[in-house]
Amino acid sequence: MQIEKITRKGYSASLSKDQLWEIYKSMKTQRLLEDRLLKMYKGGQLSGAVYPGIGQEASMAGIAAGMNEKDIFGGTHRDLGVQIKKGVTLKEIALNFFGKHDGPSKGRDGNSHFGVVDKGTLMVVSPLPDSAPVAVGWALASQQSGSGVVAVANCGEGATATGTWHESINMAGVLNLPVVFTVQNNQFAYSSPNETEFGTPNVADRAAGYGIPAKIIDGNDIYEVIDVMHEACESAREGNGPSLIELVTFRHYGHAGHDPAEYVNEEVRDFWMKRDPIARFEDSLVEEGLFSTEQFVSLAEDLEAEIREALEWAKTQDDPDPINEVEDMFADRTTPTISNDESDTKTMNYIEAITNGLDELMENDENVFMMGEDIGVFEGAFKATKGLFNKYGPFRVIDTSISEGGFTGAAVGAALAGKKPIVELQFYDFVYPALDQITTEAAKYYWKAGKSVPMVVRGPTGAGTRSGPFHSISPESLLAHHPGIRVVAPSNPYDAKGLLVAAVNDPNPVMYLEHKKLYRKPDLKMEVPLGLYEVEIGKGKVVRQGTDITLVTWSGMVPVANEAAEVLSKENISVEVIDIRTIVPLDEEIILSSVEKTSNLCILQEDVPFSSIASEISSVVAEKGFWNLDNPILKVTPPNTHIPFAPVLEDAFIPSVEKVVKALKELQ
Amino acid sequence: MSQIVTMPQLGETVTEGTILRWLVKVGDEVKEDDPILEISTDKVDTEVPSPFNGTVSNLLVEEGETVEVGASLLELDGDKTNTNDTPLKEEPKEETNEENVQDTSPKVAEVQNHNISKTPNEKQNLKLSPVVRKLASEHNIDIEKVQGTGKDGRIKRQDIEKIISSGQGMISTEKIAEQPPQEKEKEMLTKESSNNISRLRKRIAENMIISKQTSAHVMTSIEVDFENIEIVRAKHKAKFKEENGFSLTYLPFISLATVSALREYPVVNSSFDLENGLHEIHNHINLGIAVDLNQQGLLVGTLQEADSFNLKGIARKISETSKLLRDGKYGLDDVSGSTFTISNNGSFNSFLTSPIINQPNVAILSTESVKKRPVVVQAQDGSDSIAIRHTGILSITWDHRVFDGSVALLFLNFIKERLENADWSQELD
């Protein structure tokens, strides 16, 4: 078989013999390891999956070789080769494949779905290409702090069809971030050829749409990959912004161990087999007189033994203990609670308290920054960021494109890189496109990769402003259903600022729900301490004492509850109103002890009833407070419908004081 | 191979039974159908025959214990050779050929399930919330004595707390200790004698209370002229006794008239399950007759398919069933499944009785004594005169949840009409 030749030209020409040997070794390791894993998988020795990148070794090793050591790589299931060249060890890989306790994902994910952040590889997740926005966020942090780190966002050509990839590369282009987008075009996305994934002849053609440079290169020529990668990384490092590299390559096997890849025609396969990246590399190394075939053979023997040894060793290692699962959902806070004698105060409404909190947080810690649509020059749709752009400038109060998934994912990356990002959703209804990033990345990072993600996603929620079905959501149950994120929902200016400060200082992702009806509610103005202070996350508050009925609520329904309690007090019914303030973690204690006193429980919420927080609280009390109940648990909620626009409809939708009063009278 | 004998379900409404006496012990050989123990349910005391051959390897319950239907009673080791896999009690399949079925009651409705709406206050009082249950048990409070002030008289937490703080309603052991010694002795004495409640008495007591708590009892009565019957009776009395060995009383006449009335007013021959919203009109008439066990208790004997009897037949059946009950030789069929009951208080010379409904019936008829009384009679020319005639009262206690006064009185008047005007002599000639 005639093999196409490769020669060193650019940066690769400057590499030493040792460096070239390391690169060769990494490629050979990938090939032999994946070959062994495939055999074990087919022999029933390995559960889960194997996604071999055999045939793509030059792309994998070359991408890593073109990067600096501190540069960060965000890739996919196919990229074991990149991880190996970035320094991830055979033992780490083997532990992950066997789901062991000491593996990089601690048994919580298998096969190639892991990253070792400390070695510069982001957590690999299944949804494609979800680490791309995270890489963008890391680059954003790098841009802000001038750390010189470049992020590489890598995926297959199929994954470039997603909105996630588009939002990522678009954002990077708009913000001129130090990111290199690499796309290993291995001809197939599972079984689908290029024609079914994109309309341009090449992936790289699309770079024009993002205003960034692009190159199409031979992904099986290790020297060309190194040269182009190096150039792109250095250009990004120098502040020239992102670029796109399409590495044309081919995978020798199917999508995964189970896939015989019968969809690949023989001509195509022959074409690519003549361009086997390892054979080409070996030929050139021999031709240059650097290494001999015997050395390759002997290395292969050593590696084979090393691989078997690592796999055998991993099998004998400890399995994870199910006991730790719950404990590992959240990172513990290590910084002390901020104290404040609260002597210096100012009268503020709800939104002023939020703005004041944002301002003080940014002033206090330069790692705190904000991202969102129209929050800079325009100061936000509701003016929550009033004055902040002028004070902190465009690098800390960042106007983003309409890319909720993109910038929420970017917040994850920035948080991993040491920042404390605060994302503003213009309306919380637009959390849906961001949910993938919130639940796939933010919520799972600590659990799966052991890295905490301190970030806040804030924005207006709630109905009552004639804003219709898409600007009125109460998303608490939608969010709370996902383990690994905290959810808070303050109901007054004091709590709003205190919870915001606590949220920014929490090492975990916190969803901070503001109620737009409360923003400028005149009777809600109160004295708010100046200077930072915290309201503890996970602690509810009795906002009105009572003896007959416990009325649990939060956010925009707190004023309704208080009014209803007032009405009922005139009829000698004494209602205790509890504002839970935090949805996750729920303060069960405060609810249960109030029910112990009153024996009657009503939950009032603005969210729809089915599968909601009211249902959850009801379940908690039925389980843990059953013997204290004197009446069935009541829920006062809207009907299970969407939020309507017409004033008559919206008014009927939102629980009113009258409805609450009527319901509570039933509890007799 | 070991086999388990379980608590049989002796009657539809039976859910549990008490083990009175073991008739076998561990190691005994038993044959299929050998009596192995005596049990008592709220319907009947009976011997349980062994369903299998084998050696007793284990007695799983103690004498005196009350267990649920289906509970394991005894373990037998041995072969299964003689056992028949078909259930012992299965009755031969009824002929469904219409011509063979003697349809004596064309008007009797088929079993009907009417959905009835629940009235809100029904049984509400008995629904106790978790906290009320907890406090009542923690503080030994007799819940029956608590007045509910909640919606529809529901007992609320506050009602219980009031009692706790006042100290009333508690079954307090300390209180007894505080009483003077003689008082205590007296209490002990009364306690001793009242502890000996017989099982039968206990069952009666429980059934009476349950009935009172279940049905909305109303009593209605009517006066009946028995003169015609008396004439027929006087004529046939001696011969009847001679032929049958027992006296011809008024009861068979009343029973027969009642059966006709039940056929006319099927709602009186029904069961009513408010909780589950079901009203079942029975399509067979099983007449219950209350039988006094020589002042040692009361049982209701059942005349199954009472509408298939003529006067002589029903008279004989009543007499036989009463004797079986008094002698304690009755089977389950003799005491279960009644759809309407007659309490024959007239035989003890009553004037007027208001009996308690025999659950799950919806009414009970009480016969009162028949006596010669002066009555105003009208001659054919329209003139009134006073005559001496045999008259008596019939009273009925009925469940006002199920029907109203009009039905009760139409029903009673139907019986009266029958008793006064039917050609009874034809039945006896």
Ligand SMILES: Cc1ncc(C[n+]2csc(CCOP(=O)(O)OP(=O)(O)O)c2C)c(N)n1
């Ligand atoms: C959002 C999403 N949809 C579908 C999948 C299932 N899936 C896993 S790999 C794959 C094909 C990916 O093709 P490509 O992006 O070309 O990468 P390659 O596997 O060829 O390296 C698909 C469809 C996924 N992981 N994520």
Ligand SMILES: [Mg+2]
């Ligand atoms: Mg592909």
